[in-house]
Amino acid sequence: MAEIDYSKRSFSYYPTNAIVYATCIEGKWSKPVVTDNFNFSLHCFAGVFHYAPCCFEGLKAFRGVDGRVRLFRPDENAKRMESSAQYLDMPAPSMELFLDMCVSCVQANWEFLPPTDSCGSLYLRPVLFGINPQLGIHSSRDVMFAVMASGVGTYSGAKILVPGTAVLSRNYDRAATYGSGGYKLGANYAQSLHAYNLAHKMGYRELLFLDSATHTHIEEFGSSNFFAIKHGCYITPNSPSVLPSITNKSLRKVAEEFGLKVERRTIFVDELETFEEVNSCGTAVVITPISRIDDKVTLESGTITREYKYLDECGPISRKLYDRIIGIQKGMEEDTYGWCMFVNEPK
Ligand code: PLP
Ligand code: COI
Secondary structure (H helix, E strand, O other), X not given: OOOOOHHHOOOOOOOOOOEEEEEEEOOEEOOOEEEOOOOOOOOOOEHHHOOOOXXXXXXXXXXXXXXXXEEEOHHHHHHHHHHHHHHOOOOOOOHHHHHHHHHHHHHHOHXXXXXXXXXXXXXXXXXXXXXXXXXXXXXXXXXXXXXXXXXXXXXXXXXXXXXXXXXEEOOOOOOOOXXXXXXXXXXXXXXXXXXXXHHHHOOOOEEEEEXXXXXXXXXXXXXXXXXXXXXXXXXXXXXXXXXXXXXXXXXXXXXXXXXXXXXXXXXXXXXXXXXXXXXXXXXXXXXXXXXXXXXXEEEOOEEEEEEEXXXXXXXXXXXXXXXXXXXXXXXXXXXXXXXXXXXXXXX
């Protein structure tokens, strides 16, 4: 196979060898199947086509400097998928099945694990969705669980840690106050697509959502969590309608390790002007610095844009956090927390 240049890849679907899937029918899970057939055959009345009983996960496998392959905190993804499925009142794979299928998927796509010194990773996308035919509004009794993979480059397709701009979402919400924002449901992303398209058309890389009740405080980006650095503090929103990011959770630990104070609290929009470093964080984006956030406020006299400006490069503290997380993921730094799960090369 021709060598892949991961520096030219972005966060997209790139073909791989195989996917792994299992079904749960009437409460009984099938054995996982590894297949090179990427097409599912589904009943056209399957719940997923109507009422969106669908949740998913995202995690990465890395080839380490020691040649060993690591999955980063897959147990956390398994737990979050279980909580998403519970919210949808549908069956979820057990921790054991989830981990087993992630490992099988990496092994089946071993040749697509990017080299350690590249900016790439093998991104796994576990999906869980309702498949039994239905017409009335019910949760799904039967589900399909599949783990797919793509050998990805950086999220933006740019070099690592290249800052991008964001705009506050003043006219569209991602999640309702008592809604599903804290779960990784496909429906949450459907909710943000139109607003995202508008932001992209205006040239912004990211869209930053506010709380839906008051539009006064920061929630998260459409693709990732928000964190900022100020006076030696790592500050990130605390809200039930924000997705509990595994990257953010890990960064909070690392921040404490570096002697930063960690604050999870309400962040009012006005506080944006006081931050020294602002970033998005998540599995796909890792840490992506934000160089400017625009707030387009509509007044009777027209729209004015308030600009919050940050560094044009990654800030020094964010860089340290990035290096530690990537260091753990690629085996360059000691995994003091036991976050990585090793995957053996297939025989
Ligand atoms: N918030 C949203 C809306 C996301 O899509 C993601 C990505 O998964 C995150 C936050 C970050 O979560 P994690 O770090 O678990 O990938
Ligand atoms: C991830 O970071 O794994 C995600 O799922 C976010 C993606 C939808 C951009």
